[in-house]
Amino acid sequence: MTTIKNIFLICTLFLLSGCIPTYTLVTAGVNSVDTLQVTAGGGWNQAPNMPYAGDRKNTVKWTRDGLLLDRLVFVPEVSDGESLIISQQKDAALPVFKKDMLPNEIEELAQSTFVKLFGEGNAVVETSNLRPHRYGENRGVMFDVEAKVTESPDYKGLVGAFIANEKLYFMFYLAADPYYFEKHRVQAENIIKSATLTPAS
Amino acid sequence: MNLLRATLLLVALAMAGPLAYAGEDELTHKIPPGYQPDEAKDEKGLWHEFEEMERSLNKSALLVRDPDIVTYMNEIVCRVAAAYCNDFRVYIVRNSNFNASMAATGMMEIWTGLILRAGSTDEIAAVVGHEIAHYTRLHSLERFRGIKKKLAAGSFFDIAVTLATGYSTPLGQLTAIMSALAFSREQETEADILGARITANAGYDPHATYRVWDRILAEEEAAAVKREDHGMFAKTHPASEDRARYLKSWVEARYGPPDQEQVADEKLLSILNSHYMMLMEDQLATNRFGRTRELLERHSEIGVEPSLVRYFYGEMFRQRGEEGDAELAVAAYRHSIEGGKPPPEAYKQLGYLLLKSRDTAAAQDSFRTYLEVNPEASDRAMIEFYLEE
Amino acid sequence: MKNKILLVISILFIAGCAAAPSNVQKIDRLEAVGEDPRIVLMPPDVRYYLMTAGGVAEPHEEWTTAAQTNFVVAAEAYAQSIGADLRTIDKDNLSADEVRYETLHSAVGGTLLTHYFGGMKLPSKGENFDWSLGPGVASIGQQHDADYALFVHYRDYQASGGRVAFAILAAAAGVGVPMGGEMGFASLVDLKSGDIVWFNRVIAGSGELRKPDGAAATVNGLLAGIPTSQGSGSTE
Numbered sequence: 001m002t003t004i005k006n007i008f009l010i011c012t013l014f015l016l017s018g019c020i021p022t023y024t025l026v027t028a029g030v031n032s033v034d035t036l037q038v039t040a041g042g043g044w045n046q047a048p049n050m051p052y053a054g055d056r057k058n059t060v061k062w063t064r065d066g067l068l069l070d071r072l073v074f075v076p077e078v079s080d081g082e083s084l085i086i087s088q089q090k091d092a093a094l095p096v097f098k099k100d101m102l103p104n105e106i107e108e109l110a111q112s113t114f115v116k117l118f119g120e121g122n123a124v125v126e127t128s129n130l131r132p133h134r135y136g137e138n139r140g141v142m143f144d145v146e147a148k149v150t151e152s153p154d155y156k157g158l159v160g161a162f163i164a165n166e167k168l169y170f171m172f173y174l175a176a177d178p179y180y181f182e183k184h185r186v187q188a189e190n191i192i193k194s195a196t197l198t199p200a201s
Numbered sequence: 202m203n204l205l206r207a208t209l210l211l212v213a214l215a216m217a218g219p220l221a222y223a224g225e226d227e228l229t230h231k232i233p234p235g236y237q238p239d240e241a242k243d244e245k246g247l248w249h250e251f252e253e254m255e256r257s258l259n260k261s262a263l264l265v266r267d268p269d270i271v272t273y274m275n276e277i278v279c280r281v282a283a284a285y286c287n288d289f290r291v292y293i294v295r296n297s298n299f300n301a302s303m304a305a306t307g308m309m310e311i312w313t314g315l316i317l318r319a320g321s322t323d324e325i326a327a328v329v330g331h332e333i334a335h336y337t338r339l340h341s342l343e344r345f346r347g348i349k350k351k352l353a354a355g356s357f358f359d360i361a362v363t364l365a366t367g368y369s370t371p372l373g374q375l376t377a378i379m380s381a382l383a384f385s386r387e388q389e390t391e392a393d394i395l396g397a398r399i400t401a402n403a404g405y406d407p408h409a410t411y412r413v414w415d416r417i418l419a420e421e422e423a424a425a426v427k428r429e430d431h432g433m434f435a436k437t438h439p440a441s442e443d444r445a446r447y448l449k450s451w452v453e454a455r456y457g458p459p460d461q462e463q464v465a466d467e468k469l470l471s472i473l474n475s476h477y478m479m480l481m482e483d484q485l486a487t488n489r490f491g492r493t494r495e496l497l498e499r500h501s502e503i504g505v506e507p508s509l510v511r512y513f514y515g516e517m518f519r520q521r522g523e524e525g526d527a528e529l530a531v532a533a534y535r536h537s538i539e540g541g542k543p544p545p546e547a548y549k550q551l552g553y554l555l556l557k558s559r560d561t562a563a564a565q566d567s568f569r570t571y572l573e574v575n576p577e578a579s580d581r582a583m584i585e586f587y588l589e590e
Numbered sequence: 591m592k593n594k595i596l597l598v599i600s601i602l603f604i605a606g607c608a609a610a611p612s613n614v615q616k617i618d619r620l621e622a623v624g625e626d627p628r629i630v631l632m633p634p635d636v637r638y639y640l641m642t643a644g645g646v647a648e649p650h651e652e653w654t655t656a657a658q659t660n661f662v663v664a665a666e667a668y669a670q671s672i673g674a675d676l677r678t679i680d681k682d683n684l685s686a687d688e689v690r691y692e693t694l695h696s697a698v699g700g701t702l703l704t705h706y707f708g709g710m711k712l713p714s715k716g717e718n719f720d721w722s723l724g725p726g727v728a729s730i731g732q733q734h735d736a737d738y739a740l741f742v743h744y745r746d747y748q749a750s751g752g753r754v755a756f757a758i759l760a761a762a763a764g765v766g767v768p769m770g771g772e773m774g775f776a777s778l779v780d781l782k783s784g785d786i787v788w789f790n791r792v793i794a795g796s797g798e799l800r801k802p803d804g805a806a807a808t809v810n811g812l813l814a815g816i817p818t819s820q821g822s823g824s825t826e
Contacts, residue, residue, distance in 0.1 A: 023705075025713035045712045064714065065721065066701035093488045098522060102553050103583055108520065115486050124263060124295055124483070130580035141583065148262035153694045176697055178690060179724025179784065 023047055034058045034076040039194040041187050054085035064184050070175035072188050078168040084113045099166040103130055103141045110159050123149040136196030138162040156181040160192035228395050230337035234285045265293040273472055281330045281403045297483040303332040317480045320503050321466045323409035330400035334392040393448050407452045408459040414445035423495040465504040477509045490521045508540030512547045527554055545575035626675055630736035633681035634661050636744040653800050660805035668809050687729050694723055695741045699775050723784040731781030739781055744774035776812050
């Protein structure tokens with residue numbers, strides 16, 4: 001994830017920005033997440049967007065107990081040739097989305113991205129149970145994720161994704177195991193399943 | 202990151218040129234078997250940190266416990282180590298990069314990338330011998346003391362450069378720094394010479410020692426073409442063509458020319474064949490196709506099960522996705538199937554590619570075969586969706 | 591990742607950035623505890639480092655071993671003095687489950703430092719404290735015949751003389767350099783539910799773990815309030 005250099009940068013950023021990035025409460029009900037629309041229950045917090053931690057500009061992160069323990073992340077509008085996370089390293093070799101990707105390739109994109117997210121050489125990530133799912137009018141996929149990470153709890157999760165207008169809409173839930181994954185799994189899954197493109201008005 | 206690399210390059214260039222090592226026959230182990238650190242506090246501190254690291258390693262999710270791999274590696278280490286056999290504990294870690302490292306405490310960490318890259322068991326033995334020589338010559342401690350001195354004299358900027366190596370390690374700030382700064386040229390030469398001697402004494406082919414460096418160079422070149430970064434081992438053991446050449450002439454002078462015949466190494470092949478899926482999937486996940494291709498060629502040469510190698514050619518082309526790669530991938534999967542022992546995934550991936558080229562009927566045939574040979578497939582729901590279309 | 595996260599938190603702490611100073615120093619959700627609660631002390635994750643002039647955090651084996659030993663001794667003595675039943679585990683003999691919960695605890699502890707004691711509150715929580723390790727910890731309870739587990743995490747970076755001098759020079763040049771610091775916390779986990787019923791931060795400068803009496807002071811401050819057969823331990 002972050003290198004030691006990035007940690008110093010984050011700290012500097014904190015110092016410059018007056019120190020405290022804030023979390024905001026997500027209102028229960030229908031929420032607009034960039035160009036997506038999801039239905040959420042109560043209890044979610046929206047984390048600040050942090051480019052130095054790999055967040056794209058439109059990435060939105062939610063959590064219930066803290067990002068180290070659980071996170072629900074929305075990565076909308078990924079265009080052909082773009083990666084799902086951003087890296088400060090020039091030779092990070094991040095995998096990119098291609099507009100003609102089939103489900104098996106989306107699965108691989110996810111797996112490869114998560115390995116980079118945790119840090120190459122720090123994690124082994126496996127995906128399984130690839131299955132179709134409809135997000136409103138768009139056909140997409142869902143699959144399960146399991147990550148073994150050094151010096152960290154295991155992380156388990158769920159990915160939901162679909163392609164619309166040649167762009168990828170990618171959502172994932174990752175949480176620590178034991179306990180936290182199961183604790184929020186149903187709510188996270190429902191939110192992902194409820195996702196649709198915001199209807200054009 | 203660039204500054205550090207540039208610095209290392211400058212140092213390497215400055216020292217390029219055949220290094221005539223005077224008095225190499227006097228080169229012996231500095232410490233006896235069963236060594237424990239002396240009273241120097243920093244050495245004890247270093248040992249302690251390594252001991253903590255070892256406890257972490259024991260608990261690591263990435264530790265490989267497959268008995269055949271563990272036995273294979275332990276046998277090599279013990280044989281090369283000879284009298285020092287009991288000083289070492291071998292940890293095999295799942296990481297597709299090429300690295301082997303030795304802590305002053307005798308903890309040897311070997312990444313699965315080493316198995317993936319070796320052309321023979323002798324080559325693995327050569328790397329092990331090299332690392333053991335670093336150990337018996339106390340290079341870790343020398344380097345640690347050297348770093349301390351260097352950093353004390355340096356400015357805050359130097360420290361920042363040191364820390365900003367881009368290599369993310371979970372196991373201690375100290376190891377991050379030690380990994381970033383390579384052994385000195387002299388230490389590398391010592392390790393090469395002594396390492397070659399102990400490897401040969403253990404009955405392995407000493408010519409494997411320079412072949413390893415040749416392979417590293419070849420891979421770095423293949424990677425450079427694709428603008429991929431330097432591997433971990435390459436960063437900490439700067440190799441130069443001169444060095445490989447020097448070692449080769451030293452080995453030939455002492456042990457005679459290499460055998461013409463290079464026989465397939467049954468033990469290594471058995472390990473590779475049994476664990477190829479895991480090893481190559483980890484490698485593919487790094488997205489570094491220049492290196493991956495280099496490795497597949499090597500595996501073809503040394504005799505890994507052809508169906509497996511062809512399947513991964515397919516995977517490599519498919520994931521690389523450049524102009525014309527899709528056709529190459531289809532051909533590779535078909536070639537793998539022809540080989541008679543394809544992994545079930547070959548049928549699935551072929552199916553997806555055929556879907557893309559709108560050959561729906563052939564795709565569905567392939568998908569059907571996939572489900573037949575792999576009834577427990579976890580993605581059955583997805584495949585059946587395409588069969589119903 | 592754990593070490594990195596804790597490094598972030600340490601640096602934030604050191605740089606004075608862990609901001610909105612919170613009044614909350616500890617959590618105490620102990621209810622009626624029952625007779626003779628048995629507490630198992632997880633191997634304390636204590637490390638001492640010497641920060642050299644060059645900024646290398648050199649692991650100090652002697653200090654670390656002394657601190658680890660002193661902590662366990664002081665904890666046992668304190669437990670005895672307040673009538674708490676404290677058992678210790680050999681750190682080389684941890685089961686796979688125990689390792690998993692230790693790792694999980696580090697993640698939870700780090701989260702608490704950021705979101706509960708630090709300025710970055712999670713609005714959905716309000717004043718609630720419901721962080722837990724989950725009921726799966728019951729296996730640890732069975733293994734050691736214990737009702738609670740005490741997890742301790744502590745890092746101490748001591749600036750050497752050279753480092754202090756360097757920091758002064760750097761400050762004169764307008765560059766801030768980390769000079770060391772300490773960070774520690776302890777949680778008491780109910781081994782039936784996994785709930786963290788008690789959590790305390792080490793107050794900076796409370797005591798010197800490297801010396802037995804310093805360790806006793808730190809332990810007294812850190813563990814004040816852990817349950818005993820007489821109900822909650824004495825408050826200080």
